[in-house]
Structures are given as structure tokens and as C-alpha cells.
Amino acid sequence: MTYCVALKLDHGLVFMSDTRTNAGVDNVSIFRKMHTWSRPGERVITLLTAGNLATTQAVISVLDERTKASEDRTSSLLETPSMFQTAQLVGATLKEVIKSNADTGQKADSTFNATVILGGQINGTEPRLFLIYPEGNFIESSPDTPFFQVGETKYGKPILVRAYDPAMSFEEATKMLILSFDSTIKANLSVGLPLDLQFYENDSLEPGFETRIMPDDDYYNELSNGWGEAIKQTFATLPDYKRPKQ
Amino acid sequence: MTYCVALKLDHGLVFMSDTRTNAGVDNVSIFRKMHTWSRPGERVITLLTAGNLATTQAVISVLDERTKASEDRTSSLLETPSMFQTAQLVGATLKEVIKSNADTGQKADSTFNATVILGGQINGTEPRLFLIYPEGNFIESSPDTPFFQVGETKYGKPILVRAYDPAMSFEEATKMLILSFDSTIKANLSVGLPLDLQFYENDSLEPGFETRIMPDDDYYNELSNGWGEAIKQTFATLPDYKRPKQ
Numbered sequence: 001m002t003y004c005v006a007l008k009l010d011h012g013l014v015f016m017s018d019t020r021t022n023a024g025v026d027n028v029s030i031f032r033k034m035h036t037w038s039r040p041g042e043r044v045i046t047l048l049t050a051g052n053l054a055t056t057q058a059v060i061s062v063l064d065e066r067t068k069a070s071e072d073r074t075s076s077l078l079e080t081p082s083m084f085q086t087a088q089l090v091g092a093t094l095k096e097v098i099k100s101n102a103d104t105g106q107k108a109d110s111t112f113n114a115t116v117i118l119g120g121q122i123n124g125t126e127p128r129l130f131l132i133y134p135e136g137n138f139i140e141s142s143p144d145t146p147f148f149q150v151g152e153t154k155y156g157k158p159i160l161v162r163a164y165d166p167a168m169s170f171e172e173a174t175k176m177l178i179l180s181f182d183s184t185i186k187a188n189l190s191v192g193l194p195l196d197l198q199f200y201e202n203d204s205l206e207p208g209f210e211t212r213i214m215p216d217d218d219y220y221n222e223l224s225n226g227w228g229e230a231i232k233q234t235f236a237t238l239p240d241y242k243r244p245k246q
Numbered sequence: 247m248t249y250c251v252a253l254k255l256d257h258g259l260v261f262m263s264d265t266r267t268n269a270g271v272d273n274v275s276i277f278r279k280m281h282t283w284s285r286p287g288e289r290v291i292t293l294l295t296a297g298n299l300a301t302t303q304a305v306i307s308v309l310d311e312r313t314k315a316s317e318d319r320t321s322s323l324l325e326t327p328s329m330f331q332t333a334q335l336v337g338a339t340l341k342e343v344i345k346s347n348a349d350t351g352q353k354a355d356s357t358f359n360a361t362v363i364l365g366g367q368i369n370g371t372e373p374r375l376f377l378i379y380p381e382g383n384f385i386e387s388s389p390d391t392p393f394f395q396v397g398e399t400k401y402g403k404p405i406l407v408r409a410y411d412p413a414m415s416f417e418e419a420t421k422m423l424i425l426s427f428d429s430t431i432k433a434n435l436s437v438g439l440p441l442d443l444q445f446y447e448n449d450s451l452e453p454g455f456e457t458r459i460m461p462d463d464d465y466y467n468e469l470s471n472g473w474g475e476a477i478k479q480t481f482a483t484l485p486d487y488k489r490p491k492q
Contacts, residue, residue, distance in 0.1 A: 154400035158429040162477045174487035183404040209489055219487060226484050231408045234476040238469060241420035243455055 001190035002151035003181060004033055004048035006117045007173055008129050008141050010166045012208070013119045013200040016177045017048045018151075018185075020192035034196040035060050037067060037077045040206040043122040045077050045086060046198060050150035051114025051134070058097045059114065063090065083128040087118050087138045095136030115150045120200065127202050155187045156180035170199045170209070175223065178213070182224045193220070247436035248397035249427060250279055250294035252363045253419055254375045254387050256412045258454070259365045259446040262423045263294045264397075264431075266438035280442040281306050283313060283323045286452040289368040291323050291332060292444060296396035297360025297380070304343045305360065309336065329374040333364050333384045341382030361396045366446065373448050401433045402426035416445045416455070421469065424459070428470045439466070 004017040017033040031053060038044040047063075049056035066076040080086040094116060101112045113134040121127040129141040131148040141148060146166060149157065156179075163176045174197060184191045193215040199208035213220050250263040263279040277299060284290040293309075295302035312322035326332040340362060347358045359380040367373040375387040377394040387394060392412055395403065402425075409422045420443060430437045439461040445454035459466050 154433070155404055157433045158401055158404070159477070159481075161432060162474055163481050169486070171486035171488065175484060176481070178487070179481075186407060187400070187403045211490065219485075223484060227480075228408055230480040230484065231405070234473075234480050235405075235409050235422065235425070238421060238472050238476065239465075240415070240417035241424070241465060242417065244457065 001188065002033060002050040003153065003156065003184050003191040004050055004117060004150045005147060005160070005177055005180065006048060006119050006129055007147040007164070009168060009173060012170065012202045013127055013129060014170060014173045014177065015046055015048055015119065015198040016181065017196050018181065018191045019194050019196065020190060021053050022190055025189060030194070032196060034198060036198065036207055038207050039078055041123070042205060043078070043120065044200055044205060044207055045118070045120040046200065047090065048117040048150065049114060052112045055097050055101065055112050055114040059094050059116070062093050062097065082125055083120060083122055083130070086120070087130040087132060090116055090118055091132045091136035091138050094132060094134060098134055117148050117150055121202070121205060123205055127200065152184055152188050152191050155184040159183060178220055178223050179227055182227065247434065248279060248296040249399065249402065249430050249437040250296055250363060250396045251393060251406070251423055251426065252294060252365050252375055253393040253410070255414060255419060258416065258448045259373055259375060260416060260419045260423065261292055261294055261365060261444040262427065263442050264427065264437045265440050265442065266436060267299050268436055271435060278442060280444060282444065282453055284453050285324055287369070288451060289324070289366065290446055290451060290453055291364070291366040292446065293336065294363040294396065295360060298358045301343050301347065301358050301360040305340050305362070308339050308343065327368070328371055329366060329368055329376070333376040333378060336362055336364055337378045337382035337384050340378060340380060344380055363394050363396055367448065367451060369451055373446065398430055398434050398437050401430040405429060424466055424469050425473055428473065
């Protein structure tokens with residue numbers, strides 16, 4: 001599995017993805033699931049991928065090659081006139097890759113499925129965030145649903161639901177995301193460190209701060225331990241259940 | 247879906263189950279998923295069920311009828327000599343019910359699947375807790391894995407992992423379980439109030455305290471709101487991320 005989250009804040013976008021891939025529990029590897037293309041001053045496009053690794057790597061490669069081959073460049077990530085058309089391009093590529101593998105006689109077609117989060121901004125338009133399905137169609141974030149998760153999404157959802165605030169800073173959002181990832185990592189072996197983190201500041205039109213949080217990261221470990229302790233203390237301060245008189 | 251949890255504490259067992267069943271989101275009903283048989287002074291047996299409602303109801307009915315029909319009584323829940331043999335009986339019944347439905351030409355055999363948590367005590371033996379699979383086999387809890395969840399288990403697992411302590415009181419355990427259920431209910435429509443709650447005190451050999459927590463329960467709502475507030479405050483006290491100098 002995988003766990004990736006993208007958030008839309010008032011002043012920008014935040015992306016976080018884990019790096020663990022596995023084929024069974026005895027075949028575990030580290031792969032990057034966050035990919036960015038940019039033409040500074042004009043556009044920044046970031047994808048987070050979850051699902052079959054052969055599919056997601058093929059999608060990334062096809063999209064990347066189109067940005068380089070001159071004859072294909074007009075339909076590349078670096079040329080699309082809007083984020084909506086970028087989402088259409090990614091969706092069509094994803095659908096095409098899944099279809100080409102499923103056509104080879106493989107029956108369990110869900111095996112090749114993948115889901116993609118797309119976020120970014122193109123000059124002259126607003127920053128936008130999309131969730132793209134294996135069928136190639138997609139949905140966009142809104143003030144009611146300001147974040148998207150893909151992969152192993154359930155463990156880490158409660159903290160996002162409770163703590164998300166569109167006015168939060170990149171640094172606060174990172175804290176929230178690390179807690180969401182830590183809850184997931186503690187409960188599920190298929191999600192693991194290191195974590196990739198990226199900020200995009202609205203209207204900057206250039207790739208923002210980006211880093212990889214390693215397993216020995218001091219802040220990650222301080223937060224993980226601190227949160228565990230704080231949860232226990234908070235738990236202790238809430239009133240215990242009282243049995244009604246029967 | 248469903249969400250049920252059973253915990254083994256130093257001094258007894260605690261069971262909690264939701265009551266929502268659904269066939270699609272437009273067909274939602276309330277059904278009890280917690281069932282208890284007892285012969286005071288000799289044994290108490292509690293089952294929590296998750297999965298296909300026709301299957302779980304059939305399993306409960308078959309088990310219940312055997313405790314009443316005199317010719318079948320020797321292989322009933324009220325006559326098994328040990329909790330292990332009780333788990334075998336429930337497992338065999340579950341497997342048989344699933345098989346009898348799957349044999350009618352239905353291809354999606356997983357559709358009829360169900361999973362059962364069994365807990366209780368029989369005079370002269372220790373209290374024990376089992377998780378019984380649709381295939382009829384089962385596992386037992388241990389100090390390393392002192393609780394079982396069935397149904398929609400992921401949202402509510404982090405709080406159990408963080409807060410569980412075998413020495414906790416029934417009242418503290420109830421607080422923890424309500425938080426686990428509340429996280430699940432906030433994130434997933436297929437789990438809903440009211441919640442059934444039951445305690446079993448070791449060696450009491452009679453059904454313990456039991457109640458149904460309704461949607462307007464003051465304690466539930468106080469805890470749900472209090473936890474939300476406390477999480478936000480705790481979150482605010484932890485240090486924000488600091489970007490390393492690049």
C-alpha cells in the first residue's frame with residue numbers, strides 16, 4: 001500500500017507521501033511517489049501516486065517523456081493551458097496505461113489500478129487540487145473537502161478531520177500531516193518512512209520547499225513520542241464513564 | 247459495515263458494538279450485534295458479529311435454538327466443556343451457514359462472509375477471548391494482542407493502540423472505546439449509534455453490567471466534544487515543523 005495526502009490551504013498547497021511499496025510483506029522497497037514538473041514563472045504541477053507500482057511508474061514516465069520529446073510536447077504537462085486540462089491529460093494517460101496492461105489477458109484487472117492526486121498552479125489561474133481515478137475521471141477539492149488522501153487512508157483520517165484549518169501555516173500543516181502519517185505507520189506495515197514533503201506557495205509559480213523526512217528525523221520522533229504522551233494525558237483528563245443506576 | 251471491539255483486561259472483559267447495518271447507503275437499519283447466553287454460576291458467553299446480516303442472524307438463531315431444543319442440547323453453547331470447544335462450535339456453525347448459502351449458485355462467496363468475536367468464561371477455566379473467521383478457524387487474544395476488532399476497524403485503532411492498558415478499569419475502558427467508536431462514526435457512515443456495551447467481571451460467572459448508549463447520551467456527547475477540543479489544544483501545544491536551512 002501507500003499513503004499520500006494533499007491539502008489546500010488559504011496560502012498554498014501541501015503534499016506528503018510515504019515511500020514504501022510492497023509485493024507481499026517479504027518484498028518491501030522504497031520508491032518515490034511524489035513527482036513535480038515546473039516551468040518557473042509559468043507553472044508547477046505535482047503528482048502523488050498510489051496503487052500498482054508498474055502502472056504508476058509507467059504513467060509518470062509517459063508524462064515525463066512527453067515533456068521532453070518535441071513532437072509530443074503540445075500535449076505535455078508543461079503545455080496544458082489549465083489545471084483542468086492537466087487533470088484530463090493525467091486521467092487519460094492513467095486510463096490508457098491500465099487498459100494496455102489489462103488487455104494482455106490478465107483477469108484481475110483491479111491489480112493494475114492506481115489513483116493519482118494532482119495539484120499545482122498555472123499562470124493566470126488559481127491553484128487547484130484534483131483526485132484522479134483509475135477510470136480517468138476526477139474530482140476537485142472544495143472548501144468542504146479541502147484535502148485528498150490516497151492509499152491506506154483510514155487510520156490517519158480522524159486527525160485531519162479534527163485539526164485541519166485552511167488558515168494554518170505550512171509548518172502547522174506539516175505537524176498535522178506527520179501525526180496522520182505516524183498513526184498510519186504505527187497501525188499498518190504497508191506504509192513506511194521516509195516521507196516526502198513539499199510546499200507550494202500560491203502564485204509563486206515555482207517549486208516550493210521540499211524535503212525528505214528520514215526515519216531518524218528528530219522532529220518526527222519528538223512529535224511521535226510527544227503525541228503519544230499527550231494523547232495519554234488528554235485521555236486521563238477526560239471523565240470516566242459512570243454506570244447509570246440500574 | 248459494522249464496528250465491534252472486545253477487550254481483555256486484568257479483571258474482566260469489555261464488549262462494545264454498534265448497531266448500524268446497511269445495504270447501500272439508502273437502506274440503513276438498526277440491528278443488535280451483541281448476543282449473550284448464560285447459566286449463572288456456571289458460564290457466560292458473549293458473541294459480537296460483523297458481516298452479512300443474513301449470515302450472522304442465522305448463526306445466532308442456530309446457536310440459540312440448540313440451547314433450547316432438548317435433543318441438540320449436548321452440542322449447545324450452554325453445554326460445551328471449555329471456551330476452546332465453544333469457539334469450535336461457533337466456528338463450525340458459522341462455516342456451515344456460509345457454505346449452505348454459497349452452494350446455491352451464488353458466485354460472490356465473500357458476500358455471505360461474517361466474522362465473530364467470542365468472549366466469556368466457563369466455571370473452572372479462565373476467561374478467554376477469540377476471533378472466529380468465516381472459514382471456521384479462530385485465534386485467541388494474548389497479552390501482546392489483548393483486543394479484537396471486527397468490521398470497520400481502521401479509524402478507531404490508533405486510540406486503542408495508544409491508550410489500552412490491561413490494568414484499566416471498566417469505566418476507563420469504556421471511555422477509550424467510546425473515543426474509538428466516535429472516531430469511526432465521524433469518518434464512516436456505515437457505523438452508527440446506538441452502541442451496546444457490556445462488562446464481564448472475571449469469575450463472576452454471571453452477565454455483568456449492560457447498557458445501550460443512545461445518540462442523545464450526555465456522556466457520549468460530552469466525551470466526543472471534549473476529545474475534539476482536547477485534540478485541538480494538544481495539537482497546538484506540540485512544536486510546529488521547522489524548515490531546515492537549505
